[in-house]
Amino acid sequence: xxxxxxxxxxxxxxxxxxxxxxxxxxxxxxxxxxxxxxxxxxxxxxxxxxxxxxxxxxxxxxxxxxxxxxxxxxxxxxxxxxxxxxxxxxxxxxxxxxxxxxxxxxxxxxxxxxxxxxxxxxxxxxxxxxxxxxxxxxxxxxxxxxxxxxxxxxxxxxxxxxxxxxxxxxxxxxxxxxxxxxxxxxxxxxxxxxxxxxxxxxxxxxxxxxxxxxxxxxxxxxxxxxxxxxxxxxxxxxxxxxxxxxxxxxxxxxxxxxxxxxxxxxxxxxxxxxxxxxxxxxxxxxxxxxxxxxxxxxxxxxxxxxxxxxxxxxxxxxxxxxxxxxxxxxxxxxx
Amino acid sequence: xxxxxxxxxxxxxxxxxxxxxxxxxxxxxxxxxxxxxxxxxxxxxxxxxxxxxxxxxxxxxxxxxxxxxxxxxxxxxxxxxxxxxxxxxxxxxxxxxxxxxxxxxxxxxxxxxxxxxxxxxxxxxxxxxxxxxxxxxxxxxxxxxxxxxxxxxxxxxxxxxxxxxxxxxxxxxxxxxxxxxxxxxxxxxxxxxxxxxxxxxxxxxxxxxxxxxxxxxxxxxxxxxxxxxxxxxxxxxxxxxxxxxxxxxxxxxxxxxxxxxxxxxxxxxxxxxxxxxxxxxxxxxxxxxxxxxxxxxxxxxxxxxxxxxxxxxxxxxxxxxxxxxxxxxxxxxxxxxxxxxxxxxxxxxxxxxxxxxxxxxxxxxx
Numbered sequence: 001x002x003x004x005x006x007x008x009x010x011x012x013x014x015x016x017x018x019x020x021x022x023x024x025x026x027x028x029x030x031x032x033x034x035x036x037x038x039x040x041x042x043x044x045x046x047x048x049x050x051x052x053x054x055x056x057x058x059x060x061x062x063x064x065x066x067x068x069x070x071x072x073x074x075x076x077x078x079x080x081x082x083x084x085x086x087x088x089x090x091x092x093x094x095x096x097x098x099x100x101x102x103x104x105x106x107x108x109x110x111x112x113x114x115x116x117x118x119x120x121x122x123x124x125x126x127x128x129x130x131x132x133x134x135x136x137x138x139x140x141x142x143x144x145x146x147x148x149x150x151x152x153x154x155x156x157x158x159x160x161x162x163x164x165x166x167x168x169x170x171x172x173x174x175x176x177x178x179x180x181x182x183x184x185x186x187x188x189x190x191x192x193x194x195x196x197x198x199x200x201x202x203x204x205x206x207x208x209x210x211x212x213x214x215x216x217x218x219x220x221x222x223x224x225x226x227x228x229x230x231x232x233x234x235x236x237x238x239x240x241x242x243x244x245x246x247x248x249x250x251x252x253x254x255x256x257x258x259x260x261x262x263x264x265x266x267x268x269x270x271x272x273x274x275x276x277x278x279x280x281x282x283x284x285x286x287x288x289x290x291x292x293x294x295x296x297x298x299x300x301x302x303x304x305x306x307x308x309x310x311x312x313x314x315x316x317x318x319x320x321x322x323x324x325x326x327x328x329x330x331x332x333x334x335x
Numbered sequence: 336x337x338x339x340x341x342x343x344x345x346x347x348x349x350x351x352x353x354x355x356x357x358x359x360x361x362x363x364x365x366x367x368x369x370x371x372x373x374x375x376x377x378x379x380x381x382x383x384x385x386x387x388x389x390x391x392x393x394x395x396x397x398x399x400x401x402x403x404x405x406x407x408x409x410x411x412x413x414x415x416x417x418x419x420x421x422x423x424x425x426x427x428x429x430x431x432x433x434x435x436x437x438x439x440x441x442x443x444x445x446x447x448x449x450x451x452x453x454x455x456x457x458x459x460x461x462x463x464x465x466x467x468x469x470x471x472x473x474x475x476x477x478x479x480x481x482x483x484x485x486x487x488x489x490x491x492x493x494x495x496x497x498x499x500x501x502x503x504x505x506x507x508x509x510x511x512x513x514x515x516x517x518x519x520x521x522x523x524x525x526x527x528x529x530x531x532x533x534x535x536x537x538x539x540x541x542x543x544x545x546x547x548x549x550x551x552x553x554x555x556x557x558x559x560x561x562x563x564x565x566x567x568x569x570x571x572x573x574x575x576x577x578x579x580x581x582x583x584x585x586x587x588x589x590x591x592x593x594x595x596x597x598x599x600x601x602x603x604x605x606x607x608x609x610x611x612x613x614x615x616x617x618x619x620x621x622x623x624x625x626x627x628x629x630x631x632x633x634x635x636x637x638x639x640x641x642x643x644x645x646x647x648x649x650x651x652x653x654x655x656x657x658x659x660x661x662x663x664x665x666x667x668x669x670x671x672x673x674x675x676x677x678x679x680x681x682x683x684x685x686x687x688x689x690x691x692x693x694x695x696x697x698x699x700x701x
Binding site: 229230236238241244247251330 | 409412414417418419446447448449450451454455457459462463464465466467469476477480481512514528529
């Protein structure tokens with residue numbers, strides 16, 4: 001068990017290295033293959049009409065005059081040991097884990113990320129709880145009476161939920177419940193400051209995001225339950241004389257939910273890397289928003305930071321899923 | 336239950352109409368019909384089945400796939416009505432268990448009998464046991480539904496049951512999962528689970544089909560021993576006549592949802608009175624005969640349960656269908672008629688024809 005986790009963690013570190021290498025490669029090699037020089041790259045980060053001396057200085061300060069593999073090495077080294085950054089007139093020390101300084105506005109990346117992680121985390125986890133509870137409940141009830149009025153109407157709503165984009169449902173929720181009838185708050189408040197306010201502000205965002213996912217989960221749960229309730233072991237459970245509620249909960253749901261763990265872990269992992277559209281619509285300054293801004297600015301260190309963070313969450317959630325799965329299904333052996 | 340026939344258990348004459356008549360046997364099924372409406376039409380899985388069974392006796396229901404054997408057993412257990420499709424099932428007739436009628440009973444009353452007074456052993460113990468719970472857990476659950484005892488007491492009971500069905504080191508194995516057992520051990524565990532509450536009626540639906548031959552014999556021995564110990568009535572569903580010969584007191588042959596022949600096991604093997612039974616016997620390998628000829632399968636396909644053939648359902652496959660005069664086999668459904676002590680057959684062939692065909696054509700080839 002422990003050796004399994006250790007092996008998975010080593011594999012995760014290697015994977016993260018590969019992810020950063022690929023991100024590096026895309027950022028530097030592709031423009032270079034397209035004919036862009038380091039000078040042209042550096043010019044993006046200076047004001048209008050720079051002198052050649054300015055360009056040379058910026059190029060040097062950002063490390064763009066070094067070979068790509070050295071820049072990569074400095075980046076990785078910075079994460080582990082911290083690094084010194086030359087910001088022109090001054091030098092700044094950046095403690096480990098150092099994800100570098102923004103090329104554009106010379107701000108350290110790591111504090112930006114740590115400021116934004118709680119927001120993205122709040123959004124993702126809150127929505128996940130709602131969609132898991134709503135999706136599974138609807139799925140189970142639908143599966144127990146397939147073809148009933150309830151089943152049909154909820155599956156219809158689910159279909160609509162999957163089809164409606166978040167920039168539609170989100171705007172609608174904002175328009176109605178934040179502006180027309182101001183039930184919910186407009187500005188994000190950290191959980192630690194005021195939990196009620198925190199939940200109040202995030203609620204429309206949670207629901208918009210959850211609508212999208214709960215539709216998928218309702219369908220997943222429904223089909224899983226339909227299949228499970230036809231299993232032989234359900235017949236056995238009934239033959240024992242168990243009340244139907246016990247049969248459904250302890251025997252049916254238990255087996256139907258296990259595969260959902262996998263999907264849930266992956267979805268949550270992806271969301272923790274930033275829910276771009278939702279964050280934009282609800283003006284939440286999370287990871288996703290940061291990523292969009294960094295990409296617009298062609299700002300490598302934040303892009304790398306966000307990519308690495310997102311990849312880390314995906315890897316972490318996958319590991320947790322595998323551990324949970326092994327705990328839930330005794331037939332699965334970790335090796 | 337006061338009146339036992341000579342064989343002890345029996346398959347009585349077709350039961351007269353009217354629900355008022357009290358049952359005379361421990362298990363009595365009267366004119367049982369189980370129909371499933373589908374998009375293609377009404378599937379008449381069981382269409383008018385009657386039989387009786389006493390405590391301590393074994394009734395074997397035989398027939399090919401789709402003849403209604405399993406549907407009958409699930410109907411007795413009241414399992415058809417449960418679940419999403421339960422509402423669609425149309426059931427009629429009467430099932431009397433120890434003086435209680437089950438078809439008209441409240442679902443919750445039947446549930447309380449299930450697993451306590453009547454229990455079931457299923458065909459494939461791997462799929463019939465829950466993969467996520469230990470064997471012990473599943474037995475504990477079966478015991479605690481009907482007994483208000485602590486988990487500890489129930490666990491002791493589970494170990495005791497596993498020991499009784501011959502599982503080595505039961506105190507250790509009680510914490511194993513079904514997939515950690517071998518096929519035979521799993522079936523033993525399944526039997527232990529069904530015996531948790533000393534049921535008076537044990538229904539075994541092809542309990543040995545998924546097992547290899549040596550294990551089959553052990554499982555059958557086990558069922559027989561337990562039956563003696565607890566004086567339970569056993570309904571054994573099988574398509575294996577070898578198993579029937581070994582364990583049954585009474586045999587009921589089903590075809591197309593109806594009983595075509597029933598009687599004491601000796602008579603069914605010595606003087607079968609229905610061409611379908613002959614076919615089944617002819618398709619059974621026998622070690623005491625020289626293998627000069629190939630096994631003869633029953634020709635043709637099992638009948639559709641939606642459009643059951645007119646007249647005798649077996650007539651399209653019956654080599655003797657043209658023997659009775661006037662095409663009666665195609666127009667009129669044969670009723671069960673007594674052909675000997677406690678022995679019934681539903682066939683239009685005259686008794687003379689049947690005796691002649693059996694002694695001259697069929698028996699010598701077996």
